[in-house]
Amino acid sequence: MANQTFMKVLSNKELIKDVYEMVVEGDTSAITTPGQFVNIKLNKYQEPYLRRPMSICDYDDHTLTMIYKVVGTGTKLLSEIRPGHKMDMLTGLGNGFVYQNERSALLIGGGLGLPPLYKLAKELLKKDVEVKLVVGFASKKDAFYLEEFQQLCPVYVATMDGTLGTKGTVIDAINEYNLSYEHYYACGPLPMLKALAKFDEQHGSLSYEARMGCGFGACMGCSMEMKDGSSKRVCLEGPVFASSEVKIDG
Amino acid sequence: MANLHIVLPGLDLKNPVMPASGTFGYGQEFKEFYDLNKLGSISIKGTTREKRYGNPLPRIAEGPAGLLNAIGLQNPGVEHVVQYELPELAKIFNGKVLGNMGGHSFEDYVETAAILSKAENVGALELNISCPNVKEGGMQFGTDPATAARVTREVKAVSSKPVYVKLSPNVTDIVAMAKAVEEAGADGISMINTLVGMRFDLKTGRPIIANKTGGYSGPAILPIALRMVYQVSQAVDIPVIGMGGISSGRDAIEMMIAGASAVEVGCANLIDPYACPKIIEEMNDWLDEMGIDDIHDIIGLSHKY
Numbered sequence: 001m002a003n004q005t006f007m008k009v010l011s012n013k014e015l016i017k018d019v020y021e022m023v024v025e026g027d028t029s030a031i032t033t034p035g036q037f038v039n040i041k042l043n044k045y046q047e048p049y050l051r052r053p054m055s056i057c058d059y060d061d062h063t064l065t066m067i068y069k070v071v072g073t074g075t076k077l078l079s080e081i082r083p084g085h086k087m088d089m090l091t092g093l094g095n096g097f098v099y100q101n102e103r104s105a106l107l108i109g110g111g112l113g114l115p116p117l118y119k120l121a122k123e124l125l126k127k128d129v130e131v132k133l134v135v136g137f138a139s140k141k142d143a144f145y146l147e148e149f150q151q152l153c154p155v156y157v158a159t160m161d162g163t164l165g166t167k168g169t170v171i172d173a174i175n176e177y178n179l180s181y182e183h184y185y186a187c188g189p190l191p192m193l194k195a196l197a198k199f200d201e202q203h204g205s206l207s208y209e210a211r212m213g214c215g216f217g218a219c220m221g222c223s224m225e226m227k228d229g230s231s232k233r234v235c236l237e238g239p240v241f242a243s244s245e246v247k248i249d250g
Numbered sequence: 251m252a253n254l255h256i257v258l259p260g261l262d263l264k265n266p267v268m269p270a271s272g273t274f275g276y277g278q279e280f281k282e283f284y285d286l287n288k289l290g291s292i293s294i295k296g297t298t299r300e301k302r303y304g305n306p307l308p309r310i311a312e313g314p315a316g317l318l319n320a321i322g323l324q325n326p327g328v329e330h331v332v333q334y335e336l337p338e339l340a341k342i343f344n345g346k347v348l349g350n351m352g353g354h355s356f357e358d359y360v361e362t363a364a365i366l367s368k369a370e371n372v373g374a375l376e377l378n379i380s381c382p383n384v385k386e387g388g389m390q391f392g393t394d395p396a397t398a399a400r401v402t403r404e405v406k407a408v409s410s411k412p413v414y415v416k417l418s419p420n421v422t423d424i425v426a427m428a429k430a431v432e433e434a435g436a437d438g439i440s441m442i443n444t445l446v447g448m449r450f451d452l453k454t455g456r457p458i459i460a461n462k463t464g465g466y467s468g469p470a471i472l473p474i475a476l477r478m479v480y481q482v483s484q485a486v487d488i489p490v491i492g493m494g495g496i497s498s499g500r501d502a503i504e505m506m507i508a509g510a511s512a513v514e515v516g517c518a519n520l521i522d523p524y525a526c527p528k529i530i531e532e533m534n535d536w537l538d539e540m541g542i543d544d545i546h547d548i549i550g551l552s553h554k555y
Contacts (some may be wrong), residue, residue: 001282004523041521046315046469046497051521090523211310213317214520217279219272220295220324221310223303231303231324236279 002093002216003030006086010063012079015144018070019112020079025063030092031056034120035187035207035240038066039215041088042077051090052078053212053235055187057115057145058122064091067115067145093215094239097205099123102182104130107153108170108196110188111137114145116207120185121152132156132181134173136192140164171199184243197243204243210234252537253544254530256290256512258489259412259437260374261346263290263512266545267502267530270493270516271296271350271376271416272321276335277342283523286343288530293348293440293514294331294339296378297366299358301327306460311449316468316495317517318447320461323352328362336369346373348414348440353401359391360404367409374411377402377436380418380443392418392443395430402434412437414491419471419478420446428482439482440491440514442475468517471495476508483509484553497525499532503540509550 007026015021039051052074058065070079081087097120105124107117114135124131131153137143140163149155157165158173166173170192173179186196187207196204213219217236224238225231226245232238254265269280271293277286286292304324311318325331328351339347349372353359359377367375379392379401391401398415406413415431417424419442428439444465449458457463475494483490492510496502497518505513518525533545542548 002523004283048312049315049317049468049517049521050310050312211308213310213319214273214523216523218275218523219310219319219520220275220304220321221319222307223309223321223324224307225303 001030003027003091005030005089005091007064007089009081009083009085009087011083012081014079015067016141019144020068020070021057022066022068022078022081023063024066024087024089028059028062028064028091031059031064032092033096033098034123035094035096035116037093037215037239038064039090039093039212040078042074044088048074048077050213051215053093053209053215055116056119058119067112069112090215094235095237097185097207097240099127100183100205102129104181105132106174106179106181106184107131107133108174108184108186108188109133109135110170110186110192111142113186113188113192113207116187117185118145118148121149125152132179134158134170134179136160136170136173136188137164169195171195193246194248197246197248201243201248205240206243206246207240208234208238251534252542254533256545258491258511261291261348261512262373264345265290265530265533266506266512267526267533268293268348268491268512268514269519269526270514271348271378273516273519276331277339280519280523281342284527287345288527289343289345290512291345291347291373292339292343293350293376294335295325296323296350296352297325297328297331297362298323298352299328299362301325301330308458308460309464311458311464313447313449313466313468314470316466316470317520318449318459318464318466319444320459320464322461328365332365332369336371340371347371348374348376349411350376350378350416352378356401356404359401360408363405363413364408367411372411374414374437375405375409376414376416376440377405378416378443380416380420392427393421395426398427399430399434402431402436406435414438414440416443417441417482418443419474419494424478425481425485428486432486432488436488438489438491439486440493441482442471442478442494445471445474467495469495469497472501476504479505479510480508480552483550496529497521499529499534499536502529502533503536503548506545506548507551509553511549
């Protein structure tokens, strides 16, 4: 259930150029599963107007960690926020990754889609699931959080320019290392999610992103048409959908 | 505590604040946040004769103090709304609601109005003749006075409830539109819908919204809405429900001073799910500060100027 709360910024540090890790402290009780998200009002003014939806990298009973890239005015403002600042956040939004009773899981991240897989990896490991991560970046200079993941599970990297790991996509890395799994969980850009749904339609959970007006189902700004003709909101029924229910084309 | 009670055709409002159509769904998404019975009424997500999937994504962009949207009247169709959404809403909101509806032909409007007006908890219809985001219609009915008058007349003939016509600001003379629908029998006017706008991606030059154009709303349009409500409310004898960028009690009071008999709050619900109850509280505080003990005393207070 969604909750509005004010959270205190504990740290906000640059991991690599333009990619930041922010830790905030406060009421995290509304967050129940990895893959849920928060929606942040950056200041009390009308500019920037919309909240900024943000994935949750990690959380415990009083803190949560987010990783974001500075891509526009909103994330630029976010990067300038200092520890001690209290942020107006809607938390516990959306439906996260649901454990499918698999014994082995492959986590697949693309760029800034990587963060929510971190808490997922921790939770799956608690259930004694065998976890592997494959992550794709544009280039070596874009890679982040690899050491953090390596402390949890085997990590396979793909870069489009071949400067780190497999040259190519996450699917190229899966094929190169012949990575097996009973279920896969993916978060990343739309082309990656579509490619994965084609690659294995039956055994995946895909986390989508969309431009959102509200983040809690009111505006219908992020509705996606599903394979069966129904429509689902990325913010409310999603952001995680079964690979078997999403439209691969269109 | 001032008296906030307002009675309008089909609507008995304990206070003059209603969430605007399209920013509140059919109420279910807000019941987690607060008791909907705090609201004066609710304008439901606009419905149409047939189910509409809506526009492709992206449907949302942002501007200075505003939101550009092109949802495309996504809704499950009037029959589903009457059979399912409105009874579900009745479980969480005791009052009558505004049945917002759109269409793309006269027949569409008439058939939808006939069905929607029969719903028990619909107090009045709100005729959307001003949606900028559906290709074949909506707005075309709201930009020509003769067409707007005809759709109003035809809907009035079949509706068992009072009819408010929601006007578009995308016209040269909104007063002419208002007079036309008043003469055609409208029981009230609600205004304004969104202003047509665009944003572009700098790298590609492509419009950010998949529909290319969208409707702009939010605090940025408040002065435009105030001006139009000021003009229209003096030109017609039917009540005006004012909306456009209201995000505080102060804004709502100002809208009523401009001439609105009640207000709708749109975008603000999306930024702050508690916006409406906060606005109601703030209105009370403002009226106390102004030494006003009945909200009727501020409606059209500006008209002497």
